[in-house]
Every structure is written in structure tokens, then in C-alpha cells.
Amino acid sequence: MRMMRRTVFPAALVLMAAACASPAREPQAPTASGTAPAARAAAEVDPAQIVPGAIVVDFKDGTTKAQFDAWEKEWGVDLEFNSIEGADDGVTLAVGVDDVDAALEKIRQNPAVESAEPLLEIHASYTPNDPQYAQQWNLRMIDMPRAWERSRGKGVVVAVIDTGIAYEDYDDFKQVPDLKGVKFVKGYDFVNDDEHANDDHGHGTHVAGTIAQATDNGQGVAGVAFEATLMPVKVLNHFGSGTTADIADAIRFAADHGARVINLSLGGGGYAQVMASAVEYARKKGVTVVAAAGNGGRGKVEYPAAYPGAIAVSAVGPDGTLAPYSSFGRELDIAAPGGDKRQGDAGGIIQNTIDPRDPSRSVYASYQGTSMATPHVAAVAAMLYAAGAKSPDEVEQALYAGAKPVGNVAWSEQYGHGVLNAEASLKHFRGESETAWSPLYWALGLMALVLLSLRGRERPGFLNILVRPAFFAPLLLATVGVFFARSWFGGASGLGSDAVDLASLPIPDWQRIIFGRGRTVNPLFYSALIPLGLSLPAIAWKGMRPAVGGLALGFAGFLAYAAWTGAPSLAWMPFTFIARPWLVFHTVMCLVIGRAMLKREEA
Template identity: 40%
Template sequence: MATRFLPSSGGRARAIVFFCFMVVVWMLPTQARALPEQSSTPDDIPGMVAVDLEDSLSQPELEAFGSEFGVSLSPSSILSARTRIHAVTVARENVHALLERLRKDGRVQHVEPVAKVHARWVPNDPLFQEQWHIQRVGAIQAWQVSTGRGVTVAVVDTGVACENHEAFTISSDLADTWCKTGFNFVDNHPHATDDHGHGTHVAGTIAQSTHNGIGGSGLAFHARLLPIKVLNAQGWGTTLAVADGVRYAADAGAHVINLSLGGARASRILFDAIQYARSKGALVVAAAGNNGQFVEYPAAFEGVVAVAATDSQDRLASFSSWGPEVDLAAPGENVLQQTICNGGKDRCELFSKFSGTSMAAPHVSAAAALLMSLGVTEPGRVQAMLEASAEVPEGEIKGGPRFGQGIVQVGKAVRATVGVQAATRLALVFGLTAYVGRRIRRKGGFSRFWRPGFWLMALAFGPGLLAWAPIIVSRVSLPIDLLARPVPDWDLLLGVSVHRWLPLAHVLIPFSLSAVGFGIRWARPFIAGIAVGIAAYLGSVPLLELTTGNLISRLLLATWALINIAGCLWLAVLHLDEREVSS
């Protein structure tokens, strides 16, 4: 027979006392943290006030309240019938007086200005708050819409600690970064390991592994790094090595080439290499120099984006070169990223603050990667968009010799780009749909455009099914990014080089689907939607000058797009004509 163990009377008494103590503690009121008193904030909407009235007020009492204060109460939502929370709009100069009056009324529980709130994605990297430079260029706003997926950025420098080779090891905060196989032009082998530290620091600004709970963040953290070593352990190299590195980067498919290096020699060999890279569709970004005077080469070459350095107060850094060749400015003082020590061996690494135009240039390279990831693949167009969105410090002129077009603001650039793309493609979807309907009616047919399948596909292939998702949620997550992109942009995730051929924006896609699904009645609206969506997307590419630069290329692209658009619209008419379906 099993023995039963029962608590003693003393044990039971202690348990009862402990239980009663916990109940009392649980019932005690907790002291809530007091909310700050805010007279105004930058997010307040001018002239709008939120009023939370007592829930017991009846509708006649609400109307009387509004009449008493001379305001019109607008329900905040369908919940206002229960919450009695309303919005009031008055002249902005009367807001303060109204707030004071309402706060004295016993029927008012809360009254405050209505303010904007913004979707924000902030990485969990512990040093992110110290990276003033990443935040200064608008990283948090930019990450809502782009993280650099599909873009390859070549770092032509001292190498990058992103592989394990012999005594060299990958940096802990580059472990989640996509590093492609590069080349070492100092020792002539494929392992572009870093034995100095400069290149790893530069690469970190571009694509440091982010949101991994380690160290700091990179600006275009989903971009791919192509490390190319042209500078030795002492931090110098030759114009020949740099020229070879630039050519190698272009041939390896780099879309952006970062040159955080420079010298006094205007090497024609290096100039030709840069022009070669430009002809292959690469944007070349270079540090202006640290001599405090003239812009060095290769930054001073035509066709290179020359970057000056600024400090945390938006002043030109004391060491920064300046002159008419400067195109843009970016943070370059006390830039915090991970780098290597002990010559890159024995897993020696540290987070260090470097200063120089070498630190400024990768901010621009990363900004270019964020734009290219949105389908803006023509280098000149990328540069123009970065320059248009750049901000000039007070007292400076846009296009001046110190800041060029201004301090790069990639958050503004990418958000404007996404907005224009989505609005243009949505307008084209509606316009082309109206055109298709008119064509069907002129043929004596009829159509039902309200079919959900048609609009689902038209939006998915045109502006993107969740094109405005960044208003609510960040596109850092791959599924959200895919749904926010139009389907013809999905090839960007394979690489910008693939997207330049627009393989997913082609009349052959709806044509192939027609060959299979024309006889399936329910499938025809879907195929018609795909055709209209592709036509809208194709119409936006030459219109927004996204992929080509010179006039001849644009004309060829426009001709090719028009041919495909005509084919897509013919297929849409065929699939949406209910007379064809019933016959």
C-alpha cells in the first residue's frame, strides 16, 4: 500500500499566509509611469484636436456640447458610439485656446492634438543608436520600402572580412551578409581577405548584417558584397590595381562600385576602366579625398559620383576635400562599424569609429543600392534621384563646391520613388482597362470588369498588390516585399542584371497562359488582368526612365514596350469580351 504524504498543520498555515500575502500584493494598485506633458510635437496635425468625452453622454448632449464650444464633433471611427471619442477641426491659431477651455470642462476625459504616427522598423543591433550617420541619411524611413535586395555592391579596397580562409576569418557582424567571391589583386588569387581593416569598415556601412542582435547596422543590409582587394596591408595600392579591380567588378556584374580611395594622379588607364564600368551599367562612387582642398582622383573624373564628408552637425568635415567636382555629401566623421585587428587574423575584431571621405562614400553607394532594388537600374537616373532628394545645409547653395547637390537623403529618395511608381502604374491600369472596355464595346461586345480575378492580377502585375504596404508595415520581411512589388519586379531578387532584360514583363506570359487557359471560363479574367497589369508596368518603364539612359536606348525600349503593350491589350480584349466567352 502506497504511503500518502500530507503537509503538516504548520506547513498548511504557512501556505495559507503566503497565499493571502500574494493576493494582497496582486490587489495593490501599481504606480503607472506618468505620461509626459507635451505642448506640441512635430507630428501634430495643425488644426486637429481629439476630444474624449464621458461615455454616458447621449447624442443630444453631444450636440449641445458641440454648440456650446462652437465646434463640430466628427466621430473618430465606428467605435465613437461607444467610446465618445471625436475629432474637432479648428483654425490652427485657435487650437491652444480651445485645448485650455476643453480641459476645464468636467465632461471631457481627455483632450489633445491629433498627431501622425508612422510605421517604423528599427533593428535590434545594440550599437545602432550610436550610428548617427546611418540615421542621418534617412535609414529608418528607407527601410520601410527597400533594403537593397538583388543589388551587388563592389568594395574595391583593402579587402573585406567576409570569408574564412587560412588564418583569416569572417567578421561576426558580416556572417549574415551575402558575400560573393571577389579577387585579390595584391596577391593575385580569389580570396579578397582584409589585412588592414579599412575595407571591412567601408563594407559594414553598406551591408553590415542587421537585426541580428550583434554590433551595428548596414544601410543596404540585404545587398550583396563583392570584395575586391587592390590595397595592401599598409593601405595603399597602384592605379593599375585599382583599374583592374574596377574592370573586374564590372565584369562580375557589380551594379555599384565603391572606391573609398584616391590620389593625385589622373590616370588615363583608371579613367578608361571607370568608363568601361559605366558602359556595363555600373554606378561608380568615390571618396572626394581628405586633403581639405582639391578633389582627388578617381572622384574628380567625369562619370564618378564624388562624395564629400560631413559631421554630425551637417558641417563640412575639416579634412574633406571640396571643389566643383563634388556631387554629393554624406556623413564621414566618427562613423561606427565593425572592422578587423591584428591583420585580420586570430578572429580579432572590434567596433571602431573611423573618419574620412572613405566613410562618406559607402553611404552613397548603399543609398544607390536601395534605389536600384526598386527597379531604377540606370546609373545616371539613380544619381539624379539621389541628387534631387539631397538636402543642402542652411546657408549653402545646391550645386555648390562644398556639398554638391547636398547631403544624401535616401529615405526621401526611395519613398518618393515608390510613390511615383505605384501611382503611375495604378493610373495606367485604370486607363488601359477603360481602353479595353471601349474596344470591346466598339466591337459590339460586352464585359464585366468587376470580376475579382481581373483586378487581383491587374494590381499584382501593375503597381503591386500591396504597393502601399510600407505605410503600415516595413518591406524588410521577404513575403511583404514580394507582395508590395509588382510581379515583373520579382526578378530583381535574382539580381538587377536579370531585371534589366524585363523577363517577367513580356507579352509571352499572358500569351502562354492563354494557350493553356483560354477554354477555361473562370481563368479568363485572371489572364486578362495579367495582360493589363503587364501593359501598365511596361508603360511605366520608359515613362519613368527606369532602365535606360541615352536617347537611342530609350527609343528602342519604348518601341519594344509598345509592341508588347499592344499584344497584351489584344489578349485582354479577347479574354474579357463576354461575347467571345459565350460563343
């Protein structure tokens, strides 16, 4: 009896894409295999839905297991009924198929086959019952229906540093109805110096609504991370203006009182060291700071978004292109829906807020601006923290990897790494967290390749290499770093945060600390330069060779993994497509260096 492999993908988690089949009334080729519907389905399917190496075959009713067992050898697959319904409906499943396209081509020729196609994984799409949700094009643009199935930001504190939030009934202030049920922690009013950070303008409440408006409550509209917790922090008065001193104090306050994400939908003016220091302070405390690029419609990102350590956000309209008012520039990180009301209110971002003429009156207002784009990013950052992200670096990596590129470039001054996509970022984070050791696995695999390429009497031996700290420690440092350093030592007294950050990163990523966090990575670190430089003195001092060999193979694993998963944007390169060839070339160079260092000299 054959071992059934179909249990790898339980039938409860995957569905056949029957909806992709062509209606019977449409003209199609007169073949038993239904080639025309199959071609149409292939054109409509999102590649991300395809389960690798799995196919579903629907036989005509009455086809027996004995019959399709006899055909399997020719097809090169192992089919089993998908469920107890299989004997009646003829739906079968095969997994572990090496060449799906070739197998399907053969299977579709059999007259007993009604359809044969790749197996698709279908995700539930969460649709809230908020009556005005249909008007929120911005949530569909960033793929929130599917993202909500992965995370909703539960328990993550997001500080909204703005005009305040209509979060409580206090004196003449009233909580807006669509924030009822949302969780809040104590904030502060830096304008009036009290603990009641109520909104007398409307801007801050609108921003807070995008982050965590009460959702699926049968009222109004939805929010992005609606299970997150909001911290109201007022720094702007009823005219919408404030001071750099108040904003700097507010950033530090939020970082010191449990915020994991800070939203700064404000900006303008020149560089202020007090604010730059506050952003740096928050980031070193593990807080993700998200800020609006500005509404000047010019090629200059405004402060605080332009400060190192802040995620700078530009705005796009419903068509996904840069809004005419949005600022942009070399400091930009990512774009998000901010609205474009040239065609009316439907093009704006709608949320529940207050009437600025009467703070006790609630309205649903359509706004536009990079101020509206920023909370989308802040909310997805909260969702990533709720999904298990530990640091701003992890959050940023997932945000940028999941962003949808515009114009087929890895980064641009208008869109940064692309337009925000919550589902893709959460999916990327899950994949990265499940394969956190992948660069090390690459390095070990390449090490085996290097050692096997040596003649027998030149090989130092696998175990002899692996058990030597002089070899293995540099290999580990170059691939994954001392990844536990931030969680183990980050809060220890006497240990500088820069030193902890440096130790926790793979050596190629030390460029983040040395050169500062930038929008592109330093190609000198993402290369064979460091192993090559250290290999020169190792020619004379043989004792260095195991360490340099481990370092070189560690760099090879890191660079190979970076090239495989998606090459980063490299500084100083005239074209973005050069990044992957650069990484591949330097991977090979590191392998050559590693081979030379590990080669045992003949006696």
C-alpha cells in the first residue's frame, strides 16, 4: 500500500478554485480536459495562492480508484481521494509533484478528467459590518480584508501625537461614537499641561480612527489595527500648531510609557536637534516612529519624517499614484493611501471625528494628506508587533518587503519601497520569522559544496571545522549575528545600546549602525570586501585561516540569501537591477576565499 501524502495539506485548509472555471456558455476548445477553462484559470490566479507541488484532479462521476491508480505511473503522480466525498464527486489530490505543468498537461488528455489544475490555498476575507466600510477604498488598497485574518494589532500601544483624540466625555468634550469600545491608555496634553488629551481640532481624532476605529460594530467605518490600544498625546492646539519642545517631550513620554508605535501626522519647519534626539531616543527604546512626509508637493521630505530613525510616508490617491500635494524625496521610505479629493469626497479618507466648530459634535469627514497616509503605516506596524515582531528593524524590513513596487523599481523618491500592503508585509514577516536561520543554512550548504570540491587529501573535514570556535563563531556572526543580544542584554545596565545593536546584527548589516539607517544599503558591506581584506594577512599567518574561512562562508550565505529572497537597494548603483548580479558575484568571490582559507596544505 502506498503511503498517503495528502495529509501535508489538510482539505479543511485548501479549496479547489472552481470559481475560475469558464461558464458552459463560453466557447472553448472541444477537448475532454477542458483546456480553455484551464488557460483562463491560469491567467486569473494569483501566484501567491498556489500550493507548491500540489494538484487537484476532478474525475467524471463513476471513475474508480482502481482506474486512476492505473494511470498514475504514466502521469508521475500519486492521487488520493480528497475526502470521503471523493468516491462520489471524483475530486482527488496529489502533493509532492515535481513538475506540475508537465503532469497537468498529461492528465488533461485523459477523457475521464473533467478538470485538472494547481491546488490553491484560499484565505478567509474578513468583511466588517460597518455600514460605510464600502467607501473605504484605502483599506482594500492595502489588502486589509486578508491581513485581518493574520493580525489586528491586539494589545499594541500606538501613541497618536497630534491635536488629541475625542476619547472621553470630559467637561465639554465628548467621545465620538465610533471610538466607543476602543482601548486607551493614559496620555498627556502638552499644550494645556494636564492629563486630558482631548481633541479641539479634529485632525488627531481622524488619524486615530484610521489606526483603530471601532470595527465590526455595525456603525460608521472601520480602522486598520482595530484591536490596538491608543495613547492620546496632544501637542497641537485648536489651530493645529505646536512647538518642537512639546513634540520632543511627547515623543519621549510615549516611548517611556509603553508605546510600541508613535504616529506623527505633523511636520514643517527646519531641522531641530531636540526633535532629532527624541526620535533617536524612541527608536533606541524599540519604538517604531512613523511620520508624514509633508503636503508641500515638492521633492523635499519635511521634518520630523526626514530625521534618521523615522519612517517617512508619502501619500497616494485611489488610483495608486502619488497625490499632487504629497512631498517626496531621498529620505522617503514608503507610500500609503492619503486620498485625492480632486474628484470629490469619495477620493478622501473617511473617519469619525469631531466638528472643529463644536468639539462635542461628531461627524464623518473625508480628509486628504500625508497625515492620513501615515496612520495606515503606523497601524500595520502595530499589527506586525502583535504578530511577533521584536524591533523597529524587523517591522521596517517587513513593511518594505511587503510594499508593492511602483514602476518596477526597488525604491524611488516618490514611493520609497512601494505602496503599503498589510497582507504582504504580515506574510513576509511570518515567512522570515519561520526561517530566521536561513542565511546560516545557506552558509552551511555552501560550506559542504566548498569542502566537497576539494580533493580528498585537501579536505579539513566537516566536523573538524564545525567544532572549532575560530571557524564557527565568525560564520555565525556573518549570517545571523548574536540575534538574541537585543532581548537578553538590551535592558542590562552598563551595556551601550549601540554595542547591543551591533552585536545583534549580522556583520554585513553593521553598516546600519556605522553609516546610519538609510534607504539603501552600503554595497561595500554587502560584498566580499571584508573577507578579502582579512584574507591577505591570513596568507602569512596561517592561524587566521579558519576564522577567515568561516567569515567568508558566512558572508557567502548571507549574500546568497539576500539575492534569493529579494535583493535590497544598493547605494551608488545607477540601476536597481544591478543589485542581484552584484550579490551573486560577491557570493562566488566569498566561496573562492573560503575555499582557499579552508584548504589543507599537503604535507
